[in-house]
Amino acid sequence: MSGALLVLYPGSFDPVTNGHLDIIQRACRLFDRVLVAVSTQVDKRPLFSLEERLEMLREVTAPLRRQVEVEAFDGLLVHYAVNRGAKAVIRGIRAVTDFDYEFQMSLMNRRLCEELETVFLVPAEAYTYLSSSLVKEVAGLGGSVTGLVPSQVERKLEEKLASERDRRKQSGGCRDG
Numbered sequence: 001m002s003g004a005l006l007v008l009y010p011g012s013f014d015p016v017t018n019g020h021l022d023i024i025q026r027a028c029r030l031f032d033r034v035l036v037a038v039s040t041q042v043d044k045r046p047l048f049s050l051e052e053r054l055e056m057l058r059e060v061t062a063p064l065r066r067q068v069e070v071e072a073f074d075g076l077l078v079h080y081a082v083n084r085g086a087k088a089v090i091r092g093i094r095a096v097t098d099f100d101y102e103f104q105m106s107l108m109n110r111r112l113c114e115e116l117e118t119v120f121l122v123p124a125e126a127y128t129y130l131s132s133s134l135v136k137e138v139a140g141l142g143g144s145v146t147g148l149v150p151s152q153v154e155r156k157l158e159e160k161l162a163s164e165r166d167r168r169k170q171s172g173g174c175r176d177g
């Protein structure tokens, strides 16, 4: 699509939540194309592999496939954005607590690339307390995450947590490291 306005939506997506999906849907109303960019560098050991995170995102954004693409990226976000011809980066802001980190990141990105704008979007109120980390913690401790993640992701979480439990049992209950 030449001349189409492309925006990046970067993140770890470990795993994608309904809050992320809400932001993707909002971005689709503002931009012609949305490129969901999955970071290969995640600080903590991710629960899901890069391939699994990409696959889940592709599955849940399938109804938006005319506008949404999902890709992995490594290195600096600004380099990737310039290479892909993106005009802006979307980040979701759920509460004031997100703001400090997001503000720092957007200013650092601006320092690295003056032309790249950061656009903050606010998800639906129902998702303001939602994060991938909380979803993993709740699901890991046997709580329900129905309604917080797409049903496909809920199934994948159950499978993944069951296989992690088996792995731990087989290794005699010892923790990694």
Ligand code: PNS
Residues within 6 Å of the ligand: 010, 011, 012, 013, 039, 075, 076, 077, 078, 104, 105, 106, 108, 109
């Ligand atoms: O979902 P997250 O973990 O909050 O996403 C953070 C992410 C991946 C967007 C951020 O860490 C990032 O942009 N990483 C790429 C490396 C980079 O450009 N670092 C400088 C950011 S100012």
